[in-house]
Amino acid sequence: MYQAPRGTKDILPQEQAYWRYVEAKASAICQLCGYERIDTPAFEDAGLFTRSVGQGTDIVDKEMYTFQDRGGGKMALTPEGTAPVCRAYIEHGLSNKPQPVRLYYLTSIFRYGRPQAGRYRQHYQFGLEAIGDADPALDAEVIDMARQFYLSLGLEGFSLQLNSIGCKICRPAYLDSLTSYYADRTSHLCPDCRRRLERNPLRLLDCKRPSCQEVAEATPRSIDHLCSGCERHWQRLKAYLALLDLPHEVNHRLVRGLDYYTRTVFEVQIGEGAQSALGGGGRYDDLIEELGGKPTPAIGFAAGMERIILNLKKQGVPVPALSQPEVFVAYAGDKAKEAAIKLMAGLRQAEMATIAALGDKSLKAQLRQANALGVGRVVIVGEEEAARDTVVLRDMASGQQREVPSRSLVAELKSVSL
RNA sequence: GUGAGCGUAGCCCAGAGGUCUAAGGCGCCAGGUUGUGGCCCUGGAGAUCGAGGGUUCAAAUCCCUCCGCUCACCCCA
Known part of the structure; x- marks a missing residue:
């Protein structure tokens, strides 16, 4: 793997x-x-x-x-x-x-x-x-x-x-005073710091070892130079x-x-x-x-x-949730699936974020998924609605739903309440 | 790069040589209403126990190597 x-x-x-x-x-x-x-x-x-x-x-x-x-x-x-x-x-x-x-x-x-x-x-x-x-x-x-x-x-x-x-x-003059300060105290320094003294004396200042920190206490300060x-x-x-x-x-x-x-x-x-x-x-x-x-x-x-x-x-700082689909399209039956696919395209055309489960899941499974995704509204199409050219519009929070003509779906969804 | 601890399903974890054909919870899938979610109930899928090798009659459990994560260094963001 x-x-x-x-x-x-x-x-x-x-x-x-x-x-x-x-x-x-x-x-x-x-x-x-x-x-x-x-x-x-x-x-x-x-x-x-x-x-x-x-x-x-x-x-x-x-x-x-x-x-x-x-x-x-x-x-x-x-x-x-x-x-x-x-x-x-x-x-x-x-x-x-x-x-x-x-x-x-x-x-x-x-x-x-x-x-x-x-x-x-x-x-x-x-x-x-x-x-x-x-x-x-x-x-x-x-x-x-x-x-x-x-x-x-x-x-x-x-x-x-x-x-x-x-x-x-x-800086050169400062480094000189730094190295001469440390040169007298090499016996108190860790091996790393002895190397730093040669290669990069500035780094002597931020060694975390207690013994080196003690030495660094009284070290010459760059702002004085x-x-x-x-x-x-x-x-x-x-x-x-x-x-x-x-x-x-x-x-x-x-x-x-x-x-x-x-x-x-x-x-x-x-x-x-x-x-x-x-x-x-x-x-x-x-x-x-x-x-x-x-x-x-x-x-x-x-x-x-x-x-x-x-x-x-x-620190538990809350961050805003990312936007998710606002509409979920569910369907039952082959005819209804075709209608649903067209509906979904129309909703997306109208710039409404829309998702469908697709696949051949039961209506129950589709609703479960809509719920798990936290989508607020579900458009349900069955064979009867497809034949009548209508859809069922369901509000997930309240559980209320009603049948509306397909062509007024976008307007219905855009008006705030059901 | 150095030193130490850890590694069991997507996630959290039980298990500490034979009772492991590896338990539980979350999540996932399905059923409980032949067209409807959230709660509840039932069932299911999902793990070559990080990988490889070894010890042993027997290894998730012990040993070695590797990989990865974590911690302390080093250094930095």
């Missing part, structure tokens, strides 16, 4: 209400803020990600789905959403549009790793990117959208963590967030797993545990240039759909 590949999942009809709900909220907040939808391919040239996300990051080094296509090119299933959008921005000359260009997407993300609840090899992200301006007001806009998005979903108890990790001017430009950006961002009454915690240990971030980084967290990151983002002022475009500052945000839905369920 075949199973869905490890870490992938079928989204069955019964789950769809959650997905449609989250998508609707995502689109709504974007529409409200003037962000336009963009869809990019499910796979890209692998180099796009090694260059942007960065060699040495886990995403690129051990989580990317790469393959060679028949033309010999090395491709990768998209492991994150930002780089493809930047590629599209450059490729299609979006720098010629009024800046910043505001875009959003709902897309599949692929990462190879050991799956867990709320963590998949193929998962879905809602993301948005504002490309083309370095104004911290734009950071505030994006962060506020993230917050408004979660609020509009009805989620509670999430927090916003914020940090600034500087830019290519000030910002250059004048970054410092000004940081101060103004905090002022804008205050202006918006946007609650947040400055978290000196917040760093993110992609190399392209500069200045602002933020993360939305909910509850405790490993899958507590609901979404995150940050500024990436060097990325477009790195990918071959003109120097272009930008900021973005992405949220994981599965984790949102997980938390909607956990």
